[in-house]
Amino acid sequence: MLLLLTLGMFFASCEDDEPADQPTIVGFAQDNPDFSILVDALTAADLVTALDDRSASLTVFAPNNAAFQAFLAANNFASLADVPVATLRQVLLYHVLGTAETSDKLETKYYNTLAEYAAGEPLSFFLNTSGGVKINADVDVILADQQVANGVIHAVDKVIAPANIVTLALANTNFSNLVAALTRTDLTADFVTILSGTGPFTVFAPTNQAFVNLLASNPAWNSINDVPVATLEAVLKYHVVAGANVRAGDIQDDAPVTTFEGSTFSIDLSGAVPVINAGSNIANIVATDVQGTNGVVHAIDTVLLP
Template identity: 35%
Template sequence: MKNLIKKMSLACIALAMLSCSDDDNNTPQQQTIAAIAAGNSDFSTLVTALNRTGLTATLDGNGQFTVFAPTNAAFQTFFSSLGSNVTVNNVDVNVLKNILLNHVVATEIKSTDIPAATYVSTLSPISTAANAPTISMFVQKSGATVTINGGVDSKGAVVSTADVDASNGVIHIVNRVIQIPTLVDHVVDNPEFDTLQTVVTSTGGAFGDQSAVLSALSGLTAASPATLFAPNNAAFTSLISELTTAGISPTGPQFSSVLQYHVVGGNVRSTALPSVVSGSSAGVVPTLNGQNITISLTGGAKITGTFSPARPASNIIATDIQGSNGVIHVLDKVLLPTL
C-alpha cells in the first residue's frame, strides 16, 4: 500500500510538472517593435518608411529601443508640410531615414521612468561622418502627459498612447512626426531658456532690437554650425539684479554684444573642451562678438569673460544639447564682455 501511494504521488508531481511545461509552451512570445508595427494598420506608413530606409531589421533585432511611433495621420500631416505631392514613397530616402532615427532612442524608457524634464540622445546623426554626434530630444512629463520637443506648437509631438511593450523595447505612439530640432528650436522648446528666448526675439523695448542676432542663429547650418553657451532663467535673474545694483542699464546694441558673446564657431562638444583648454590658446576662444572667453576645467567646467571689474566664472551645468546646426551647453551665469 505504501508503495502504491508513493507511486501515485510521483505520478501527480510528474503530471503537475507536465502541465506547467504545457502552460509555458502556450505562452505567446512577445513581438518585436517591427512586428508590432507590421500588425497595426495605423502604422502602415511607418512600416513602409522602415522598409524603404532599411531600418526594419534594426527594430526587429536584438537590443533595447524606445520608439516614438507616428501614426498614419501624423505622417500625412508631415508630408503635406513638405509639399502637396510628397509621400512616404517619394520623399528623399536620406531625409526619411534621419527623421525616423530621430524617433528612436537606444535604450528602453517606460513612461513611468520619465522625469519632469530631461534630454535623451536619438539615433539621428548630425552628419555622415563616422561617430557623428546624434540629435538630442527634449522630453517633458506633466502628470500622465509626455511631450517631445515642445509638442505640436513647436516641431515636436505629444504621446497619445504610452508603453506598448515589445521584446526589444517599448513603443510610445505620438500624434505628430518629430522634426529634427535646430539650435534655436532647442532654446524655444525648453522652459529653462524662456528668458533667453525673450531677449533673442526682442524687437525693441528694454532689450532693444535683436533681430540680427536671431537671424544669425537661425541661419546656422550643418556645414557651418555654432556652439551656444546658453544662460538659464536663473542666470538672467541674477544678472538683472547685479546690473541694477551696479547702476548699469545696457543699451540694445550692448545686449546684442552680450548675446553674441555666448556663441562660438563650430560644433564644440564637451569631449572637445579638454583639447581647447590644453591647446596653444590655453582655453581662450573667440566669440561671435569679436571678444574672447576663457574656458577652464579646474574644479569643473567654467567660463570667464572680459568684463571689468572681474566677475565670478560661469559654470557649465549641462552639456551637449545637440541640434542639427549646433550644440548647447547650459550656464548658471550670464557672460559679460567688455561693454
C-alpha cells in the same frame, strides 16, 4: 509530487516561451493598421532589421498614419517615395532612444536619439512630462507603454522633425529668459533667424536663474527689456561661437574661444565641471552636448559679460 513537478515544468516552459511570442517593434507596427506608413518608412529607410532585433532594448515614439500624412503634406511630398532616403532615415532615427523607457521613467530633460549630427554626435530632443508627455514643445504622446520584445513603443500625434538649436531652446522653459532676450523686438540683430541658419553654431546658454542674477546685479534692470540694446546684443553674441560645432570632448583646456561678439574667453577643465573664465566673471557649464541639426548647446549658470 510528480504532478506538481510536471505542472511546474509546464508553467516554466510557458514563461520561457512568452518573450518569443511577444512582437518586436516592427512586428507590433505590422500588426496595427494605423502604423502601416511607419512600416513602409522603415522598409524604405532600411531600418527593419535594426528595429526587429530581439536583442535590442529601444524606445520608439511611433507616428501614426495621420501623423505621416500631415508630415508629407507639410513638406510637399506627394508620397513616402518622394522623401530622400537619407532624410527619411534621419527622421525615423530621431524617434528612437537607445534604451527602453516606459512612461513612468521618462523625465523632463534632453534625450539623445539614434539620429546623428555626425558620427558619434547624437541629435537631441527635449521631452516634457508636465501634463502628459510632449516632445520639442509640439509633439504629444497619445498612447504610451506598448511593451514589445525589444523595448517599448509610445504612439505620437506628429512626426518629430529633427530640431535646430533654436527649437531646442524654445522647448525648454528653463531657457525662457534667454529666449526673451533673443527675441526682443528692438534688437538690431535677428538672433532667431541667425541661429536658425545653416551654422554650425555653439551656444553657451544661460539658464533662467543666470538671467535673474544678471538683472539683480543692476538696480535699473527690472526685466530683460531694461538692459540697454547695445549691451544685450554684445552679451548675446558673446555666448555664441559661429562656424564650429564644439562639443564637450572638443574643448581644449584654457585655450582661447573666439565668440561671435569678437572677444574671447577660456574654459578650465581641471575641476569637476568645466568653468568658463570670461574676464571678471566665471560660469559653470552645467549641461553639455545638447545637439541640434545646426549646432550644439551647453547650459551655463552665469551670464557672461564681454
